Amino acid sequence: MADAVQPREVTRVVVADDQALFRRGIQVVLSGEDDIEVVGEAEDGEEAVSVAEDLAPDVVLMDVRMPRVGGIEATRRIRESLPSVKILVLTVSDAEDDLYEAIKAGANGYLLKEISVEEVAGAIHAVMRGQSLISPHMASKLLTEFSSLARRAEERQVAPGPLLTARELDVLRLVAKGFSNREVGEQLFISENTVKNHVRNILEKLHLRSRMQAVMYAVRERLIDTETS
Numbered sequence: 060m061a062d063a064v065q066p067r068e069v070t071r072v073v074v075a076d077d078q079a080l081f082r083r084g085i086q087v088v089l090s091g092e093d094d095i096e097v098v099g100e101a102e103d104g105e106e107a108v109s110v111a112e113d114l115a116p117d118v119v120l121m122d123v124r125m126p127r128v129g130g131i132e133a134t135r136r137i138r139e140s141l142p143s144v145k146i147l148v149l150t151v152s153d154a155e156d157d158l159y160e161a162i163k164a165g166a167n168g169y170l171l172k173e174i175s176v177e178e179v180a181g182a183i184h185a186v187m188r189g190q191s192l193i194s195p196h197m198a199s200k201l202l203t204e205f206s207s208l209a210r211r212a213e214e215r216q217v218a219p220g221p222l223l224t225a226r227e228l229d230v231l232r233l234v235a236k237g238f239s240n241r242e243v244g245e246q247l248f249i250s251e252n253t254v255k256n257h258v259r260n261i262l263e264k265l266h267l268r269s270r271m272q273a274v275m276y277a278v279r280e281r282l283i284d285t286e287t288s
Contacts, residue, residue, distance in 0.1 A: 070187055073099040073114060075107035075130065076122040076149075081172075085120065088176045095183060104128030108136045115141060118183050121166070123150040123157050131160045138165035138268050145186040149179070158197050162275065165268035168192030189240045189255070191271045222264045228282065230257040234270055235277035 072089065074082050074097055086097045099114050101107035105128040111119055119137060123130040134146050147168045148161050161169050167186045171194040174182070182192055223231065226247075233243040240254040247254075258270065267273050276282075 068094065070095050070118060070183060071098045071114070071116040072096065072183060073101065073107070073110055073116045073119045075101040075104070075110075075119060075125070075133065077102050077125045078122075084176055085179060089180060089183075092180050095180060102126075104130055104133030107133045108140075111137045111144060112140055116144060118145045118147060118186060120147055120149050120179070120183075123148060123152045123161065131157065131164050134161060134166050135164040142268070147182060147186050147192065149182075153197060158193075162269070162271045165272070167269055167271065169197055170194050171197065189258070189270065191237075191269070191274070193271075223261060227257050227261050227264075230254060231261055231273060231277050232282050234258065234261075235274045235282065 072095060074085050076082050076085075079102070082100050082102075086100070089095045089097050098116055099110045101110045103125045107119065107121065107125075107130070108128070119134075121130045121134055125133075128136075130148060130150070134148070137144055137146060145167045146165065147170065148166045149170050149172060150157070151172050153171060158169050168182065168191055170182060170192060174194070185192055229247055230243055233246055238246065240251050240258065243254045244251045258273075261273060262268070262270075265273065265276055267276060
């Protein structure tokens, strides 16, 4: 007798955007995904925080420019009250300040609305796997900031992360190079769960909120070479 097929775990999503037509479009597209369910929506940042706290979703799709409370402040509040929730910024704003502030607030990704709505499901799956996503157009701006951080670190000559173990430093270097948890495990010959534990310990020790902040830390402390990575 064949083994019973295990049902796929469903990712619960909240869509926060001040454009009702965009929210509706996202819901229609994601309704075709067997393992993604839109469980709530919000038209501004204040409502996004309230809905997230009520429903405790797996992922929040967050716009930046919204009335009352903006998406970045909403991201910060949700990260404080629900640290396990993944927050994927989906916006028309390509302003560098919005990108940096979103990362500092704890966003797991920053995508421009120039991507097709069909790509949103793939982005949700990616952040659920522990990846950090940035639109290519914004990534170049982030690399410029990384290089600036690295130069300032050179001038200060700060010693890298004395609180981290040798293994945690290995994991952080690979995470900073864009490897997923599974790929880090393959590189270091350890399990994906072990990598997840290391990443959690790294964030706790360094008082960081997201993998993306850990990447910025790695660059600032010269743990990776931004010219070749």
